Amino acid sequence: MGIISWIILGVVAGFIGSKIVNKSGQGMIMDIVLGIVGAIVGGVIFSAFGASGVTGLNIWSLIVAVIGSVVVLWAYHQISGKRTP
Numbered sequence: 439m440g441i442i443s444w445i446i447l448g449v450v451a452g453f454i455g456s457k458i459v460n461k462s463g464q465g466m467i468m469d470i471v472l473g474i475v476g477a478i479v480g481g482v483i484f485s486a487f488g489a490s491g492v493t494g495l496n497i498w499s500l501i502v503a504v505i506g507s508v509v510v511l512w513a514y515h516q517i518s519g520k521r522t523p
Contacts, residue, residue, distance in 0.1 A: 443494070443495045444474055444477070445470060445474070446495065447473065447474070447477055447492070447495060447499060447500065447503050448469075448470045448471070448472075448473035448474035448476075448477060448503070449466075449469060449470050449473060450473070450500060450503075451473040451474075451476055451477055451480075451500060451503035451504045451506070451507045452468075452469030452470055452471070452472045452473025452474075452476065452507055453469050453473070454504045454507070455472065455473065455476055455504055455507030455508045455510070455511050456469055456472075456507075456511060458504070458508050458511075459508055459511040459512060459515065460511070460515065472507060472510050472511055472514065473503060473507050475506075475507075475510050476503055476504070476505075476506035476507025476508070476509065476510040476511070477492050477499070477502065477503035477506055477507070478492075478506065479506035479507075479509055479510050480492070480502040480503050480504070480505045480506020480507070480509070481502060481506065482506075483505070483506060483509070484502050484505075
């Protein structure tokens with residue numbers, strides 16, 4: 439996957455993950471960063487269970503990235519001390 443694909447996937451996954459975790463975004467840059475990190479984390483989690491991780495810019499990769507993004511956002515809120523409203 440190219441860098442543009444990772445950014446697009448990161449934006450979408452970060453936005454959706456932010457809405458799931460705390461109903462408001464972290465800001466565009468933080469959503470992108472956490473979404474890309476979430477895609478990587480989701481890929482690692484899914485690979486650990488024997489499923490394929492991020493395979494490109496498709497629905498399966500988006501699902502994996504959103505799940506990873508939710509995990510990363512939850513961990514981010516636990517570490518930073520920010521609570522969900």
